[in-house]
Amino acid sequence: MLELQGVTKRFGDTVAVDNVSLACRRGEMVGIIGRSGAGKSTLLRMINRLSEPDAGKILWESREVSRLRGDDLRRWRRRCAMIFQQFNLCPRLDVVTNVLVGVVAERPLGPTLFKIFPAADRARAVLELDALDMAHAALQRAGTLSGGQQQRVAIARAMLQDPDVVLADEPVASLDPVNAEVVMEALQRICHERNVPVLVNLHSLEIARTYCTRVIAMAKGAVVFDGPPQGLTPAVLERVYGRRAGRTLEPLPAVEAA
Template sequence: MLEIRNVTRRFGKTVAVNGVALEIPQGQMVGIIGRSGAGKSTLLRMINRLIDPSHGSIFFAGTEVSSLRGSTLRRWQRDCAMIFQQFNLVPRLDVLTNVLLGRLNHRPTALNLLNIFSREERAMAISALERLDIAQTALQRAGTLSGGQQQRVAIARALMQQPRMILADEPIASLDPLNAKVVMDALRDINLREGITVITNLHTLDTARNYCERIIGMAGGKVVFDGAPEELTREAVRMVYGADSDGAEISEAITSTSIRGEKPRKIAARTALKPALAEA
């Protein structure tokens, strides 16, 4: 269970996140929606501890991650993998090496300094690339790949961390609809097959509805909606996105990416997997 207890983050006089309180059980796939500046990215960065809360606390499995320091903080950032909109790969390094960098917090410092990876780690990296259907790019420089391929490399790197949670900050914002679907399909597959909690910031309502079992809407740094996709009514959308300059409701068409996930299959797959996950 991830518990966010009345968390606030200020930047000077600006309140980016304002008194957010959430509980997210293990294994959920959660979409956070809202306008730019609503506080979505700041919230994820506080969970991962890239920035600290100004007030409040964050707990995971009973541990207060908002107070961790040193090696325990590094372990948390290993367990809570972060995927960014701009991929954060090293363009001059080959794809395989970029994926292997996900093992850094699992290894002694000396091996990291010498850039020595074991045969088992290399096999893990190739397996992750194969899973994402980009193993053929392993020896290419990361900077030569398309945006969609680079984001899949970033997901493979996150898998190498063997995380307990994945945070994805606008992972499809810079991608075309086809590549966006590939990336969202990959995140959902990880959520279903490994039972890993996935929390992703999204600008697009159709994507959130099709891929996420729970949607959290933020506006002005606060949570204004928290529910299932079918509960995201016109009134709820208005609370999240407000109205245009003429007072008319925001059209959902402006947030559409034409991504169509296979939601019935997702629900069926989750139902079938739950007994297996429980036994594991």
């Protein structure tokens, strides 16, 4: 289980994340919503330790990862995969080599500088691409792919790390609706098939309601809602987005008791 206990982050006089506490279980798909500047990205960056919390604790399976240093910290960053809005692929390299970048830190420096990877790593990279319906493009240059295809390659690269936790920071913000659907379905599949918690920051409320079993809403750095999508009432959304936001909310189908 991933746990945050009273996590706070300040930038000068600005409180970016304000005393956030939450827990995410394996196999849980969690959407994090809120206006720009609400603290969503900072929250994910602290979990991955790309940003340091000023207060509070971050734990994975009861181990305090917010205190890790050196090799232990590097191992955590590999086990806590981060997927960004910007794909960060090398356009001149082929797709499979871009995926193999996910294991560079675990391999001898010399061979990887010349793009020489063990056959087992290459086989795993192709399998990760195949799981995302991208194996056919393994030898194409990454720069020839569409945005949605590049994001799937970035996801395959993250999955090659065999992560315990998957964090996705606005992974579909720059994609058209069709490619956004493909990417969100891929993240949903990873969550369920690999039994890992997936936390995904989203600007689109409808995408969060469609693909996530749980939604966390943030406003001014604080969590103002944490629950199933059906609980996102107009009153909650007005608190998150502004006084008019709740007026356009379409009701979700009622969930029948088992």
